[in-house]
Amino acid sequence: MKRTLLAGALALAGLTAVEARAEGEQPAAETAPAAEAPVHRFGVYSRGGVHAYLSNSRSVGVFGGSVGVRDIIQDRFILQADVGFLTNLGNAVPVQLAAGVQRKGLYSPAALLTLTSFFGERLTFVTVDHPVAIRTPPVALGFLLAPARFNVAGGEISLLEFGLGVSPEFPGWGVAYQLNLVSVGVSF
Amino acid sequence: MLLAGALLGTAACAPVTPLDTTQLPPIESMIQEIDKDRLMLTVADLVATHKSEEPMDCSLVGANGSVFPELCNLTRVKAGELMYNRLQQLGTLTMSRQVVAKDKLTASNVIAEYKGVKYPEEVVLISAHFDAYYAAADDNSTGVAAVLEIARVLSQYKFDRTLRFVGFDLEEYAYVGSARYVESLREKNDVVLAVNFDSLGYYSDEPGSQQGALGLPAPSQGNFLTVLGNDNSLARVDEISALNDAFDSTIMFGIVTSGLGNNAGSAPLLRSDHGPFWLSGHQAIFITDTAYFRNPGYHNPKDTIDVLDPVRFHRAVQISAAAIAYWAGGPR
Numbered sequence: 001m002k003r004t005l006l007a008g009a010l011a012l013a014g015l016t017a018v019e020a021r022a023e024g025e026q027p028a029a030e031t032a033p034a035a036e037a038p039v040h041r042f043g044v045y046s047r048g049g050v051h052a053y054l055s056n057s058r059s060v061g062v063f064g065g066s067v068g069v070r071d072i073i074q075d076r077f078i079l080q081a082d083v084g085f086l087t088n089l090g091n092a093v094p095v096q097l098a099a100g101v102q103r104k105g106l107y108s109p110a111a112l113l114t115l116t117s118f119f120g121e122r123l124t125f126v127t128v129d130h131p132v133a134i135r136t137p138p139v140a141l142g143f144l145l146a147p148a149r150f151n152v153a154g155g156e157i158s159l160l161e162f163g164l165g166v167s168p169e170f171p172g173w174g175v176a177y178q179l180n181l182v183s184v185g186v187s188f
Numbered sequence: 189m190l191l192a193g194a195l196l197g198t199a200a201c202a203p204v205t206p207l208d209t210t211q212l213p214p215i216e217s218m219i220q221e222i223d224k225d226r227l228m229l230t231v232a233d234l235v236a237t238h239k240s241e242e243p244m245d246c247s248l249v250g251a252n253g254s255v256f257p258e259l260c261n262l263t264r265v266k267a268g269e270l271m272y273n274r275l276q277q278l279g280t281l282t283m284s285r286q287v288v289a290k291d292k293l294t295a296s297n298v299i300a301e302y303k304g305v306k307y308p309e310e311v312v313l314i315s316a317h318f319d320a321y322y323a324a325a326d327d328n329s330t331g332v333a334a335v336l337e338i339a340r341v342l343s344q345y346k347f348d349r350t351l352r353f354v355g356f357d358l359e360e361y362a363y364v365g366s367a368r369y370v371e372s373l374r375e376k377n378d379v380v381l382a383v384n385f386d387s388l389g390y391y392s393d394e395p396g397s398q399q400g401a402l403g404l405p406a407p408s409q410g411n412f413l414t415v416l417g418n419d420n421s422l423a424r425v426d427e428i429s430a431l432n433d434a435f436d437s438t439i440m441f442g443i444v445t446s447g448l449g450n451n452a453g454s455a456p457l458l459r460s461d462h463g464p465f466w467l468s469g470h471q472a473i474f475i476t477d478t479a480y481f482r483n484p485g486y487h488n489p490k491d492t493i494d495v496l497d498p499v500r501f502h503r504a505v506q507i508s509a510a511a512i513a514y515w516a517g518g519p520r
Contacts, residue, residue, distance in 0.1 A: 052403070059403035062453055088453035089403045090446030121419070123403055123454055126429045126442025133422055133444050
C-alpha cells in the first residue's frame with residue numbers, strides 16, 4: 001500500500017511515468033510485448049513568448065522566441081539548448097542550456113534546471129551601487145516548468161511554460177522571467 | 189545565431205576609460221561660478237515672457253487641440269528672443285538664427301558659438317528648447333536658464349573644442365527644430381557630442397513621487413538627476429557619473445538605452461531634442477529631472493516656478509557644466 005501511495009504521489013507530481021498501480025496488478029510489459037524505447041531521441045524545438053531579465057542595473061528582452069536542439073534520454077531525461085531573439089528593450093539574443101526530467105506517456109509535463117545568458121542590446125542603469133554601466137551579459141540560473149506538455153507521435157507540444165532564474169549583480173540580484181506561450185518540438 | 193550572440197556580447201564588453209583627473213581641479217573651481225540666484229532669476233524672466241505672449245495659433249493641429257489642450261497653449265517667440273539677446277550680450281559668441289520653413293511650420297533655432305582653441309572643427313553642442321506650454325517653469329525654462337548660465341561661465345575660459353549653444357524651437361511639436369538642425373548637419377557634420385537639457389528643476393523626497401515603467405526601474409523618491417545616453421554615448425554617461433562622484437554634486441541616475449535608442453520599450457527615453465541626434469548616429473546625452481515621470485505639472489498650468497527646487501537645480505547645472513567642460517577639453 002505504501003508503495004502505491006508513493007508511486008501515486010510521484011505520478012501526480014508529473015515526474016515519473018504513469019506506473020502507479022495497485023499492488024498485485026500485472027505490469028503492462030508482462031502482458032504484452034512493448035516496442036523498445038530508444039535510449040536517445042534527438043529533436044528540435046521552437047517556442048515563443050515573454051523572456052526578460054530585470055534588475056536594478058539592467059533590463060533585457062521581453063518578447064520573442066527561440067529554436068533549439070533536444071535529446072530525450074530513455075524517455076525520461078531531457079537535455080536541451082536553444083538560442084533566440086528578443087526585442088522591445090533592444091535586440092537581444094538569449095542562450096539557454098537546460099536539463100531535466102519528463103513524465104513518460106502522452107501527458108508529459110517536465111521540469112528543467114536552466115542556465116540562461118542574454119547577449120546583445122539592453123537598458124543599463126548607472127546607480128550608486130553600479131557607478132559604471134555593466135557591459136557583461138547576465139547569466140541566470142533557474143528552472144523551467146512545463147505543466148501542459150504532451151508527446152504526440154514523436155512530437156511535443158507544450159503550452160504556458162514558465163520559469164524563473166536569478167543572476168548575481170554584485171551587489172544585488174537580477175531575475176529572469178520566462179513565459180513561453182507555446183513550444184513545439186519534433187523528435188527523430 | 190550563437191556567433192551573433194557572441195559578437196553582440198563582445199560588443200557589450202567594451203572597456204571603460206578612466207577619468208583624466210588632471211582636468212578636475214580647474215573644472216571644480218570653474219563650476220563654483222554657476223550662480224543659483226541668477227539661474228532662478230532667468231527662470232522667472234522666461235516664465236514672465238511665456239505668460240506675456242499670445243499662444244501660437246493651434247489650428248494646424250485640428251481636433252487634437254481639444255484632446256490635448258496644451259497644444260493650444262504653446263508660446264515661443266519671446267522666449268527665443270530672450271535667449272538670443274542674453275547670449276549676444278555675453279559679447280564673445282558668434283550669433284545666428286537657423287530659420288527653416290517647411291510643411292506649414294517655420295522653426296527658428298537660436299545658435300551661439302564659442303570657438304575652440306585646439307580643435308575648433310569639433311563641436312560640443314549644448315541645447316534646450318525654448319518653446320513651451322503654459323508658464324513652463326520646469327519644462328523648459330530651467331533648461332534654457334541652464335544653457336544661458338553655462339554659456340556665461342564657460343565663455344570666460346578657453347576650451348580645446350568649440351562650444352555651440354543652441355535653443356531649439358518647436359520641440360513640443362515633435363522636435364521640429366532639432367530634427368531640422370540635425371538634417372542640416374548632413375552638409376557639415378561637426379558635432380562630436382550633443383548635451384540636451386529638458387526639465388531640470390523639479391525634485392521630491394516623497395516616497396512614491398517617482399514613477400517608472402516595465403524595464404525602467406527607478407528609485408521611489410524623485411530626488412535625483414537623470415542622465416540618458418545610448419550605446420554611442422555610453423562612455424559619456426559613465427564619465428558624468430564619475431565626475432558627479434568626484435565632486436559629490438547630486439544624486440544621479442544614469443540610463444543607457446541600447447542601439448540608437450529607438451526600441452519600443454524605451455520609447456519614452458527618446459522624447460526630447462536629443463532624439464534626432466541619437467537616430468542620426470550622433471553621440472548625445474540627455475539631462476533631465478524625468479519630467480512626466482515625476483512632475484505633476486508636466487504640460488499643464490501647474491508648471492510654475494514655486495514648485496522648483498533651486499538648490500538641486502543649481503547642482504544639476506553645476507555638474508552639467510563640469511561634464512561639458514571636461515568633454516570640451518578645458519577650461520584653460
